[in-house]
Amino acid sequence: xxxxxxxxxxxxxxxxxxxxxxxxxxxxxxxxxxxxxxxxxxxxxxxxxxxxxxxxxxxxxxxxxxxxxxxxxxxxxxxxxxxxxxxxxxxxxxxxxxxxxxxxxxxxxxxxxxxxxxxxxxxxxxxxxxxxxxxxxxxxxxxxxxxxxxxxxxxxxxxxxxxxxxxxxxxxxxxxxxxxxxxxxxxxxxxxxxxxxxxxxxxxxxxxxxxxxxxxxxxxxxxxxxxxxxxxxxxxxxxxxxxxxxxxxxxxxxxxxxxxxxxxxxxxxxxxxxxxxxxxxxxxxxxxxxxxxxxxxxxxxxxxxxxxxxxxxxxxxxxxxxxxxxxxxxxxxxxxxxxxxxxxxxxxxxxxxxxxxxxxxxxxxxxxxxxxxxxxxxxxxxxxxxxxxxxxxxxxxxxxxxxxxxxxxxxxxxxxxxxxxxxxxxxxxxxxxxxxxxxxxxxxxxxxxxxxxxxxxxxxxxx
Amino acid sequence: xxxxxxxxxxxxxxxxxxxxxxxxxxxxxxxxxxxxxxxxxxxxxxxxxxxxxxxxxxxxxxxxxxxxxxxxxxxxxxxxxxxxxxxxxxxxxxxxxxxxxxxxxxxxxxxxxxxxxxxxxxxxxxxxxxxxxxxxxxxxxxxxxxxxxxxxxxxxxxxxxxxxxxxxxxxxxxxxxxxxxxxxxxxxxxxxxxxxxxxxxxxxxxxxxxxxxxxxxxxxxxxxxxxxxxxxxxxxxxxxxxx
Numbered sequence: 001x002x003x004x005x006x007x008x009x010x011x012x013x014x015x016x017x018x019x020x021x022x023x024x025x026x027x028x029x030x031x032x033x034x035x036x037x038x039x040x041x042x043x044x045x046x047x048x049x050x051x052x053x054x055x056x057x058x059x060x061x062x063x064x065x066x067x068x069x070x071x072x073x074x075x076x077x078x079x080x081x082x083x084x085x086x087x088x089x090x091x092x093x094x095x096x097x098x099x100x101x102x103x104x105x106x107x108x109x110x111x112x113x114x115x116x117x118x119x120x121x122x123x124x125x126x127x128x129x130x131x132x133x134x135x136x137x138x139x140x141x142x143x144x145x146x147x148x149x150x151x152x153x154x155x156x157x158x159x160x161x162x163x164x165x166x167x168x169x170x171x172x173x174x175x176x177x178x179x180x181x182x183x184x185x186x187x188x189x190x191x192x193x194x195x196x197x198x199x200x201x202x203x204x205x206x207x208x209x210x211x212x213x214x215x216x217x218x219x220x221x222x223x224x225x226x227x228x229x230x231x232x233x234x235x236x237x238x239x240x241x242x243x244x245x246x247x248x249x250x251x252x253x254x255x256x257x258x259x260x261x262x263x264x265x266x267x268x269x270x271x272x273x274x275x276x277x278x279x280x281x282x283x284x285x286x287x288x289x290x291x292x293x294x295x296x297x298x299x300x301x302x303x304x305x306x307x308x309x310x311x312x313x314x315x316x317x318x319x320x321x322x323x324x325x326x327x328x329x330x331x332x333x334x335x336x337x338x339x340x341x342x343x344x345x346x347x348x349x350x351x352x353x354x355x356x357x358x359x360x361x362x363x364x365x366x367x368x369x370x371x372x373x374x375x376x377x378x379x380x381x382x383x384x385x386x387x388x389x390x391x392x393x394x395x396x397x398x399x400x401x402x403x404x405x406x407x408x409x410x411x412x413x414x415x416x417x418x419x420x421x422x423x424x425x426x427x428x429x430x431x432x433x434x435x436x437x438x439x440x441x442x443x444x445x446x447x448x449x450x451x452x453x454x455x456x457x458x459x460x461x462x463x
Numbered sequence: 464x465x466x467x468x469x470x471x472x473x474x475x476x477x478x479x480x481x482x483x484x485x486x487x488x489x490x491x492x493x494x495x496x497x498x499x500x501x502x503x504x505x506x507x508x509x510x511x512x513x514x515x516x517x518x519x520x521x522x523x524x525x526x527x528x529x530x531x532x533x534x535x536x537x538x539x540x541x542x543x544x545x546x547x548x549x550x551x552x553x554x555x556x557x558x559x560x561x562x563x564x565x566x567x568x569x570x571x572x573x574x575x576x577x578x579x580x581x582x583x584x585x586x587x588x589x590x591x592x593x594x595x596x597x598x599x600x601x602x603x604x605x606x607x608x609x610x611x612x613x614x615x616x617x618x619x620x621x622x623x624x625x626x627x628x629x630x631x632x633x634x635x636x637x638x639x640x641x642x643x644x645x646x647x648x649x650x651x652x653x654x655x656x657x658x659x660x661x662x663x664x665x666x667x668x669x670x671x672x673x674x675x676x677x678x679x680x681x682x683x684x685x686x687x688x689x690x691x692x693x694x695x696x697x698x699x700x701x702x703x704x705x706x
Contacts, residue, residue: 232698357502362647366593371695375647396697 021171021291023278026306028073028098032297033334035085035093036061036069042138044069046094052077056103057273059112059128060094064140066127068113072275072295074101086319086333088326093334096297106271122149122190122268129267130274134254135191137247149191153252154238157184157261159200160221162228163321165282166341169258170201171291172278177208180258183265184216194254197237225323230255231398232369279303280341283312284322284349294335300342301331314344323401356409358382364403364413370396374403378416390424397421466490469509469637472572473630476529482520486512506684507641514677526568537566542628543673546620562627573630583636592640595652596659600635601626603660611668625664630676634663638676644684651690659683 036044044061054060054071061069071094079095110117113128126133135149157180159173173180184196197217200208205220212218219237221227234248234255248255256264259278266272275296281303282289290307300317304310318325319335322343335342364374373392380389394417403413470486494508495501517524526541538545538556545556561567565575573579586592604625611619625631630638639645639659646652659679666675 357500359502359642360645360647361642362593365647370698372697373647373694392694393697 021167021289023171023175024290024292024307026292026294026298026303028295029298029302031075031078031095031097031299032071032073032295033083033093033095033299034060034069034071034297035083035089035091035334035336037085037087037089037091042067042140043091046080046092048077048094050077050080053099053101054096055101057109057275058104059109060096065132065136065143067132068109068128068130068273070109070130070273070275071096072297073098074103075099084329084333086326086328086335086339109271109273117271125268125271126264129271131260131264131267134256134260134264135249137249139247142247142250147249150193151252152191152194152254154197154254155187155191155194156197156199156234156238156253156255158230158255158257159198159204160228161280161321161340162225162230163323163325163341164225165289165343166280166321167289168278168280168291168340170204172258172262173200173204173208176262177211179262179265181212183261184213186265186269187261188215191254199237226367226369226400226402229369229398229400274337277335277337277339279335279339281307281309281344282341283309283314283344283346285346288312296336297334299332299334300328303335303342304331304344309342309344312344312346315347316345316350318343318345323405324399355407355411358409358411361408363406363408367402367406369400369402370398372397372417374413374417377420378411378413381416381420386420386423389420394420394424466495466509470512472633473509473513473570475524475526475570478523478529482516482523486516489515502643504643505688506681507638507644510638510677510680510684514681517672517677526570530568535566537561537568541568541673542624543667546624546628547667547673557624559623559627562624567628569629573633574628576627576632579632579636583632586636586640592636592642593649593652595649596640596645596656597635599653599656600639600660601632603657603662604631604635604664605660606657607661607664611664619668625667629674631663634659634676634680638680639683644687646687646691648691648694650695651687651693654693655683655687655690658686 036046042063042065044063046061048054048060053076054074056072056074057070059068060071060077063069073096075096075098077094078097080092081095082090083093085091085093104112107117110120110128113124115124115128120128123133123136132138133149135152136143136147159169159180161167161169184198187194187196195217196215197219198212199219199221202220202222205218209218221233227233234253238253263274267274277294277296279292279294280289281292288309290309292303292307294303300319301310304314304317317328317331319328319333319339319342320326321341325341325343358375358379360375362375364378365371368374372394377389377392377394380386380392397414397417399414399418401414404411404415407413467487467490470490471483474483474486490508490512494506494511495504498504527544542557542562557567563576565577567574583597587594587597605622608620608622608625612621620628635656639656646655662682663675663679666672666679670678672678
């Protein structure tokens with residue numbers, strides 16, 4: 001069979017379906033590095049300077065929407081320098097080394113945020129705890145008074161992980177079902193007009209069917225990867241006509257994961273800032289995985305050392321899962337809230353080189369969830385004909401990575417499509433929404449430092 | 464797909480060795496490398512070779528003559544030659560079981576219908592080819608031969624005979640589905656296959672050549688890039704924001 005290992009990976013249920021992983025709690029790291037681009041759309045501007053003493057949960061940065069960023073550990077601001085974030089963006093980051101100090105109290109957080117805790121609205125509470133309210137659009141300019149929790153019509157809670165090899169949501173659902181159901185009833189009080197949908201793995205649905213109350217629509221998802229692609233499948237489950245390129249909030253829909261639901265509930269009920277993240281660390285050969293709870297800004301190297309995955313001596317580290325993830329150029333990159341997992345590849349699993357010639361075999365077209373003419377875009381880009389490539393709408397691509405995965409010639413098709421978008425959009429009127437709005441923080445940065453040395457070179461990272 | 468094996472399967476028994484050498488030269492250098500090699504040739508190299516050889520040395524491509532010294536339980540004349548000359552009367556000489564089991568005068572391998580079917584189904588099950596082209600090709604053969612039989616039952620063979628004789632199923636499963644030269648989208652694949660099947664029956668019935676498979680495949684290969692302009696709708700474009 002042509003793509004035997006692929007079929008195995010794509011069709012097999014998440015590896016955790018057989019057992020519930022123990023969640024390892026990682027101790028505070030020696031230092032954290034907090035990039036100022038958490039959502040990769042909005043930049044944060046920092047409120048601290050080099051040498052400042054900071055205490056755990058203190059607000060150190062804020063974005064234009066007012067969403068705060070807290071330091072997960074107490075200590076000293078060691079440096080502020082640009083680094084390569086896990087999303088492949090060169091961005092200023094605050095490095096904090098661990099020191100003495102108690103956690104900041106809730107009242108102090110609200111004081112720093114600038115709102116009296118007794119008068120705070122739900123929006124204020126979430127923003128002060130470092131969470132973007134899911135009913136607000138992602139870009140500041142699109143926010144209007146219409147965007148209130150009452151206006152939301154659909155709430156979709158995603159109880160599975162999109163990527164193979166990652167199993168955070170599954171484990172949380174299995175181990176903290178009561179908290180999840182509590183979160184559902186809490187969401188009902190915030191968003192009374194919304195229908196609630198819980199998406200869960202097919203096997204898992206049978207187990208929890210009796211425990212889930214009737215008003216929550218429980219939908220089962222087949223365990224293969226293309227059925228789990230969120231962009232494509234959310235409209236089907238939520239029964240709405242949908243444009244996956246537009247903001248969900250503009251379409252009166254909230255889509256959050258189980259983990260985010262728990263964080264959101266904890267932030268409002270217990271006033272707990274969002275500073276930790278669940279992570280699945282997996283290795284391809286030999287197959288192995290562990291689940292760990294980290295503090296934001298922990299470097300990949302300390303995570304690998306803690307989970308003992310450094311024994312595999314990975315050749316390539318992919319942040320975000322095997323399909324959509326991005327390969328990291330060194331193991332000092334800090335991981336933050338947008339990263340769900342680390343996938344390690346050995347020397348044998350990495351394919352290198354530009355790949356073979358396209359033989360028109362149509363494997364990419366059969367698997368593409370969006371029906372793009374992937375092979376043609378790839379061929380046009382290969383010969384640098386970007387105008388023709390853009391006639392086939394490469395901007396619709398959601399970079400799920402299936403085409404590259406199935407390609408028998410091992411062509412870098414996703415990269416071809418990215419190139420088509422990059423060079424083709426100069427003529428197109430439509431600009432992709434993912435463009436980073438670079439504002440004042442970078443100008444400020446230029447005065448501080450002219451070198452673009454990565455955090456990897458700094459003494460803080462090497463101890 | 465392995466080009467050399469396909470060429471070997473298409474050649475008659477007892478073909479001179481220099482013909483094979485010339486055929487391989489045409490296939491590799493003219494059919495494949497001159498156009499840019501792997502993934503770049505516009506027509507199936509094997510079909511191009513076969514067509515050139517048939518036109519250049521027709522005397523070596525007579526299956527009846529090649530199998531003159533053999534004697535099986537079936538009429539030792541090329542099945543298509545009989546059907547061309549005698550129509551339905553000629554067809555009565557063969558039972559469909561014989562045709563299915565390969566008891567027919569044909570080239571080296573294209574008459575082994577049963578094994579071709581097994582191989583083709585394996586290709587589909589292994590996801591190496593999609594079902595569209597073979598299905599449409601077979602439908603095209605059946606449809607066109609039914610029409611011809613309705614028009615002139617005396618001189619036209621039945622759909623089953625067309626399906627089981629000579630290279631029909633080899634073409635449907637192995638030749639028309641060559642990835643580089645066939646369309647990639649579902650609807651174009653169906654049109655391509657159906658047109659190929661219909662054209663094959665027409666060439667068999669009305670052309671001077673005994674088997675028109677080479678010319679059929681060449682002609683539909685040229686249609687493929689144009690047909691591929693019929694693309695499926697891109698998901699997420701329905702709201703018209705990006706059109």
